């Protein structure tokens with residue numbers, strides 16, 4: 001997969017490509033529908049498939065105070081896009097001038113002049129250009145004038161446990177994760193939600209409790225609500241080689257302020273790996289995959305009571321992870 005990050009490299013893209021543009025934060029099931037459609041079109045027309053994405057999110061550049069939380073930091077997003085974009089991913093970085101172009105100028109001066117796409121694949125609610133002024137109808141009209149075809153993909157929906165049907169979006173997944181509904185997020189993403197961060201040393205309390213933990217430095221991502229979760233851990237020397245999908249350990253996670261020990265401790269993100277012994281991995285990187293919410297955090301009367309509960313959490317996590325089946329195929 002070619003990853004192009006600067007305007008000067010865009011000449012490497014073959015004219016007549018199949019293009020899709022979006023934030024693709026999370027690379028959720030709706031995004032996957034778009035990517036599948038683009039990949040099939042590219043194969044049918046022997047064209048290059050090009051995914052254009054933004055890093056950071058345009059709102060973070062134009063209105064930093066309103067910046068949405070991040071579901072997939074760039075290494076995770078590129079890994080997921082790599083499942084579809086055999087050919088090319090363009091990462092548009094911090095380019096305010098580009099984001100301030102009108103819809104017409106964005107298409108004319110940037111897309112048509114730069115790549116001359118033959119097809120652009122988007123969803124119904126696609127918006128583009130300064131102030132999100134252009135919509136899918138604008139794109140279809142500009143396509144007729146400038147000589148590309150717009151393919152509109154039907155919205156992907158999901159049904160929540162209470163029976164309500166919703167359109168999947170990055171926004172709704174951020175709410176799911178923030179409220180601890182990681183099971184729903186896994187359905188919307190077609191895989192468990194992942195945090196990626198460096199492993200830092202803890203204070204050794206976990207070991208004293210009988211449950212040593214790997215601590216993750218709080219990453220610049222949407223953090224699941226305080227609680228205890230079942231999930232998987234992967235470890236590597238650098239963020240680019242994660243997730244490897246090869247060496248996944250079952251684990252139980254704790255996200256919280258350890259109220260059993262202190263009144264106001266900064267948030268701790270921890271993983272206790274089940275049934276495996278790890279050497280010293282401080283300074284390496286880990287991915288935590290959130291499969292199921294098990295319970296809320298509590299202030300226990302004693303460390304012994306907490307340890308007894310963690311032992312029950314481990315049993316519950318083992319059962320949940322044995323039953324876990326990977327989501328839909330790409």
Ligand SMILES: Cc1cc2nc3c(=O)[nH]c(=O)nc-3n(C[C@H](O)[C@H](O)[C@H](O)COP(=O)(O)O)c2cc1C
Nearest residue numbers: 202203204205206252254258259260272297298313
């Ligand atoms: C599965 C699990 C559940 C936990 N639940 C709680 C909890 O409900 N309340 C709490 O105060 N601490 C909880 N903890 C956090 C422990 O207090 C924490 O692991 C310990 O203080 C580790 O500190 P350290 O990183 O300094 O070694 C939990 C830890 C694990 C692994």
Ligand SMILES: Nc1ncnc2c1ncn2[C@@H]1O[C@H](COP(=O)(O)OP(=O)(O)OP(=O)(O)O)[C@@H](O)[C@H]1O
Nearest residue numbers: 022023024030122123125126155156168169170171
């Ligand atoms: N559920 C969906 N079904 C089909 N297409 C979708 C779906 N969600 C987004 N898309 C399309 O994916 C492309 C990328 O959009 P974008 O990354 O802004 O997605 P989003 O999930 O709607 O994000 P946000 O919630 O931040 O608005 C757009 O063409 C958009 O219309």
